[in-house]
Amino acid sequence: MRGYPIFLFGVFFLRLFLPAEENQGKAWELPVPSNPKELLEIQDRLQSLLPKVQGALVSIEANDGAGSGIIVSEDGLVLTAAHVIGKSNKKMFVRLPNGKRAPAVSLGGSELSDAGMLKITKAGPWPFVEMAPKGSSQLGDWCFGLGHPGGFDKERGLVVRLGRVIGRKDETMRTDSRLLGGDSGGPLFDFNGRVIAIHSRISKKPDENFHVPVESYLANWEFFQNETLFTMEKMEKGGFLGVACKEAKGGVRVVETIKETPAESSGLQPDDLLVSIDEQKIDNREELTILIASKNPGDEIKLEYQRNGKSMSSKIKLGKRPDE
Amino acid sequence: MKILILLTFLVYTYSHAEDSDDNTTELLDEKFRLNGLSTQDAFGSAREKALSATVRLVRNDKLIALGGIVDPSGYVLTKASDCVGAREAQTSDGKTYSLKIKKRDEKTDLALYQLISDKDSFPVVQWGDENSTRTGSWVLSSFSKLEEIRVGVASGKPRKIGREGGVIGVILGADGDSVGGVRISEVVPQAAAYKAGLLKGDVITSVDGRKLKSRDQVAKIVGKNDPGDVVRIQIKREDEVKFFNVTLGHRSVTFDLFNRNLQMSGPVSKRKDNFPMILQHDLPLPKNSMGGPLFNLNGECIGFNIARVDRVTIYALPAEQVRETLSKFLGK
Numbered sequence: 001m002r003g004y005p006i007f008l009f010g011v012f013f014l015r016l017f018l019p020a021e022e023n024q025g026k027a028w029e030l031p032v033p034s035n036p037k038e039l040l041e042i043q044d045r046l047q048s049l050l051p052k053v054q055g056a057l058v059s060i061e062a063n064d065g066a067g068s069g070i071i072v073s074e075d076g077l078v079l080t081a082a083h084v085i086g087k088s089n090k091k092m093f094v095r096l097p098n099g100k101r102a103p104a105v106s107l108g109g110s111e112l113s114d115a116g117m118l119k120i121t122k123a124g125p126w127p128f129v130e131m132a133p134k135g136s137s138q139l140g141d142w143c144f145g146l147g148h149p150g151g152f153d154k155e156r157g158l159v160v161r162l163g164r165v166i167g168r169k170d171e172t173m174r175t176d177s178r179l180l181g182g183d184s185g186g187p188l189f190d191f192n193g194r195v196i197a198i199h200s201r202i203s204k205k206p207d208e209n210f211h212v213p214v215e216s217y218l219a220n221w222e223f224f225q226n227e228t229l230f231t232m233e234k235m236e237k238g239g240f241l242g243v244a245c246k247e248a249k250g251g252v253r254v255v256e257t258i259k260e261t262p263a264e265s266s267g268l269q270p271d272d273l274l275v276s277i278d279e280q281k282i283d284n285r286e287e288l289t290i291l292i293a294s295k296n297p298g299d300e301i302k303l304e305y306q307r308n309g310k311s312m313s314s315k316i317k318l319g320k321r322p323d324e
Numbered sequence: 325m326k327i328l329i330l331l332t333f334l335v336y337t338y339s340h341a342e343d344s345d346d347n348t349t350e351l352l353d354e355k356f357r358l359n360g361l362s363t364q365d366a367f368g369s370a371r372e373k374a375l376s377a378t379v380r381l382v383r384n385d386k387l388i389a390l391g392g393i394v395d396p397s398g399y400v401l402t403k404a405s406d407c408v409g410a411r412e413a414q415t416s417d418g419k420t421y422s423l424k425i426k427k428r429d430e431k432t433d434l435a436l437y438q439l440i441s442d443k444d445s446f447p448v449v450q451w452g453d454e455n456s457t458r459t460g461s462w463v464l465s466s467f468s469k470l471e472e473i474r475v476g477v478a479s480g481k482p483r484k485i486g487r488e489g490g491v492i493g494v495i496l497g498a499d500g501d502s503v504g505g506v507r508i509s510e511v512v513p514q515a516a517a518y519k520a521g522l523l524k525g526d527v528i529t530s531v532d533g534r535k536l537k538s539r540d541q542v543a544k545i546v547g548k549n550d551p552g553d554v555v556r557i558q559i560k561r562e563d564e565v566k567f568f569n570v571t572l573g574h575r576s577v578t579f580d581l582f583n584r585n586l587q588m589s590g591p592v593s594k595r596k597d598n599f600p601m602i603l604q605h606d607l608p609l610p611k612n613s614m615g616g617p618l619f620n621l622n623g624e625c626i627g628f629n630i631a632r633v634d635r636v637t638i639y640a641l642p643a644e645q646v647r648e649t650l651s652k653f654l655g656k
Contacts (some may be wrong), residue, residue, distance in 0.1 A: 032356045033366040036621055039462055043621065046477070047460040140352050144460075149636070156480045160459050161606050161636065166352040174351075176358045178476075178606045187409040206608050206635045207359060 006156060026141040028191045042191075046144055046162060049193040055127040057158055058094035058307035059148035060084055060104075060118070068186030069118065070195055076102075076120030077225070079131075079217055080185030081200050082109035085116040088227045089222065094120055094151045096127075108224040109314040111232050112286050114200040116185065117224040122292065129187070134195035134215050134283070137173070141165045145177045145199060147186030159183075159271040165196075171286050172210050173197045179209040219283035220290060227240040238293030239301075239318030243268060251275040251282050251305070266303075266316045273306040296313050360606060364473050367464060370623035371473050376447040377618045377625070378466035379439070381410040381423070387468055391437065392628060393446045394650055398439035401650060403615035403630055404428045405595045411441055415446075416470040427653040429617060432641055433595055433630055438652040449617050453626025454482075454603060454642040462621045463605045463640075468613045480604035483640065487598040489547030490572025492517040492557070496528075496539045497546030505529035505560060506542055516573040522559065529565075530558040546572065551594075596631035602639040603627050609638060 027038035028045055055072040060080060067084030071077070078094060085092075085106035094104045101123045109116035120126060137143075145161045165178025177188065179202050188197040188211050197211035215223065241259020245252040254272045257263040274282055275289045278301055295301065297320040304313045355362040364371060379400055381389045386412060391402035398421070400413060411450035413421050421439040428435045439446065457463065457478050464475045493515025497507040505527040511518050530536055531545045532555055549555055551574040557564050574594055591611040603626070605618070611632045618627040618640045 032360070032362040034362075035366055036370065039366050039621055043462050043477075044462065047458060050460055139350055140356060154484045156604065157459075159480050159604075160477060162460070162477045163358050163477055164352060164356070166357055167350060178608070180634060180636045202635075207357065245374050 001232045008144050011076055018059055019313070031140065043185065046160075047060065049144075049189065049191070050160065053187075053189055053193050054097055054146060054158055055096055056129045056169060057146045057148070057187065059152040060092060060094055061101075061151070062086070062092040063092065066148075066151045066182065067184040068182075068199070070146075070187035070198070071120070071126050072131055073128050074125045075183060076104075076122070076124050076126045077107075077128075078104065078120065079187070079195065079214075080117045081198055081212065082114045082116040082229065083200075084112050084185040085109060085118055085229070088229045092118065095148075097158055099152070101153055101160075106229075107225060108228040108230070110216065110220060110224070110230040110233065110286060110290060112289060113212045113232065115198065115212045115216040115220070116225065117181045117217070129189075130194045131214050131218070132192075132196045133302060134218055137165055137190055137196040137213070139165055139168065141196075143175055143177055143188050143196060145175075145179065145183065145186060145188045146190075146310055147179075147183030147199060149180040149182035151182065164207070168213070171212070171216055171284075172200070173213045174208060174210055176207040177209065178206055215284055219287040223287075223294075224289060228294075231293070235289065235293045236321055238321075239295035239297055239299055240321040241316065241318060243274075243291050245285050245288060246272065247284055248273060249255075252285050252288050261295050262316050262319045266314050268305070269307065271307075272312075275311075276304045277301050293321075351590055352358060355537075358476070359474055361472070364475065364609050367462075367473065367475065367621070370464060370619055370621055373447075373450070373623035374466050374473050374619045375416045375470055376542050377449045378416065378470060379413040380468070380470060381407045381437070381615070382412045382414060383407075387612045389532045390466060390468070390613050390629075392615075392617030392625065393439075396446050396448055397444050398441050398446050399426070399654075400437045400439060401615075401617075401628060401646065402435055402437060403593075403628075404430075404435035406593065406612070406614055407435060410437065411638070413437070414470070415439075416466070422497050425575060429598065429649050429652070432645060432649050433599070434628065434641070434646065436650070449619075449625035450623065451643050452620055452622065452626045456627040457603065457620055459477060463603075463607065464619050464621075465607055465609060465613075465616050466642050468610065474607045474609055476606040476608070477602060479606045479637070482601060482603050485597055485599045485602055485639065488575040489548045490551040490553055491515075491575045491578050492520075492522070492546055492555070492570050493573050493578045494522065496542060498539075504537075506539055512578055515578045516570050517568075520557075520568045520570040522557070522568055522570070523561065526559040526561050526566075528557060528559050533557055541560075542642070551575075590635065592633060593631040596633050596639065599630060599639060599641065600646055601642055602630070603642055605638055605640060606636050607638055613639075 058069045060067045069078040069080035090106040104120045107117040113141040161178045163175045169173035183199045187195045190196045201210040219258035230316045242258040244261035251273045377393050379391045389406040390596045391400040426436040461478045464473045467474045493512040494508045494517045495510035497509040508526045557568045614629050617625045627642045630641045631639040
């Protein structure tokens with residue numbers, strides 16, 4: 001350890017010391033609370049945020065089921081789970097915390113991430129909450145979930161649960177905030193009162209549950225609003241490129257090209273950064289899949305990408321997804 | 325030198341976290357999670373108070389419930405319907421005591437036991453005001469082995485929970501006068517009617533001697549009885565008339581068999597209805613750890629856990645209700 005390069009200390013000050021200064025006194029930004037005073041700060045913060053966000057929670061009532069959702073715009077756009085809406089353009093009702101019902105219609109979503117969207121069809125203004133910008137939630141962040149498990153219950157009211165972000169993988173956020181099936185579509189908030197994810201699935205372990213990160217909605221906003229639900233069936237039958245990618249800044253990065261696919265024959269290589277398809281910027285992996293599989297096998301796309309920092313472009317004829 | 329090592333370590337872990345834009349799952353260290361050991365430690369004296377005033381009630385070497393010490397002479401309150409036949413109690417210091425049942429209360433499902441001992445200095449719960457606990461307030465209880473606690477928040481409004489009557493455990497078809505009764509379209513496996521021998525397709529014509537023509541009538545008359553009560557059901561099976569005595573089951577337990585959510589919940593309390601008032605919280609405690617005290621961040625007892633409802637819901641009787649019942653038990 002002796003004689004460790006000095007520049008690391010520079011890195012240390014930039015990365016750790018400065019943020020630590022800014023965060024001074026915020027118990028929910030520490031790696032872990034260490035005493036009752038800090039726990040009380042977390043409790044106070046949670047209880048001060050609840051009245052600001054709970055008015056925008058809705059219970060969703062459709063003929064064939066119920067779930068939860070959260071209003072994110074004054075004109076009544078609601079984020080929920082794809083499995084709560086089921087399909088596009090379906091009439092349903094939302095119920096606000098005060099018990100009032102309003103008509104709504106399902107818009108789009110994606111079965112890949114389980115993101116879903118609907119719109120209240122009665123004129124607003126509706127109470128709404130802010131969505132966290134892309135990349136703002138980190139491992140270990142404190143978060144709280146709201147929902148109407150089992151449907152609207154006036155005596156019980158909405159249900160609040162506290163937890164932390166315990167993992168992220170692909171199109172999924174994992175928390176130890178507890179969930180029951182009927183919570184589906186309900187919001188997960190950060191400790192700034194912004195939506196960071198939507199409740200999606202439970203696991204056998206009560207302390208590990210799955211949520212759709214808000215990034216999925218942000219990346220596919222227009223597609224979802226356009227009343228299109230991206231289904232697994234569409235993914236199987238739609239156009240196919242043949243790349244495995246990972247999330248990256250400014251696009252998605254190729255990890256591998258699959259043999260005997262359009263990706264390989266067009267000369268794409270690992271480490272290429274895919275930037276846009278037909279002038280549509282690619283924000284995350286799910287959007288890449290949606291953009292490609294929304295086309296048909298045989299369609300041609302214009303793919304822009306960067307290789308070693310150099311901008312490249314090529315026209316690629318999409319193929320058909322292999323059967324297995 | 326120590327500091328240097330620590331700093332370089334921090335730099336390493338920090339940059340590692342930031343550079344990882346790949347898809348391998350990075351998981352939060354278990355001890356930092358909501359119920360991780362580091363988080364539990366932050367509760368400090370509240371944690372110690374919860375552990376020392378909670379006891380394990382044991383039957384045939386198996387944990388059947390937790391309880392809370394409410395008097396220095398060793399009086400323990402617990403959930404009555406879960407600890408039938410409890411013989412022994414273990415405290416967090418590892419000692420075991422024989423138990424004696426003193427009182428039971430049907431309304432609250434609380435029971436009073438006594439630890440058999442000359443000791444007159446058992447650590448007792450300190451009562452708090454449950455009204456200081458709002459939605460989002462921290463709550464905690466001892467976990468099953470009395471080595472750890474479980475923490476969470478008050479998660480819904482305090483309220484009364486209504487009574488659920490007993491059920492025979494069948495799904496009834498549409499009302500049909502043509503058959504002169506109500507047809508059974510499904511018999512819940514292992515439930516009351518199934519055990520008594522009723523079959524899918526049987527037509528229920530009367531319950532306890534009262535003739536019935538609609539689904540609602542069946543549900544109403546059966547539901548007037550409690551789980552454990554016996555009803556006499558007359559049915560028509562093809563051209564035969566038969567009578568069955570059916571010992572009613574619990575609604576929640578019976579129909580949970582059909583509910584996927586609850587299948588993933590693990591066992592829930594048999595009695596989880598008909599409470600005068602409850603606090604709702606989300607502590608991850610199993611069914612055999614009901615009956616113990618619930619604390620706030622100050623380590624004050626704000627209630628007793630009285631029912632595990634599903635994988636995320638526990639009902640606790642508020643301290644006020646518990647103390648009222650305790651006074652009644654002690655004849656004060």
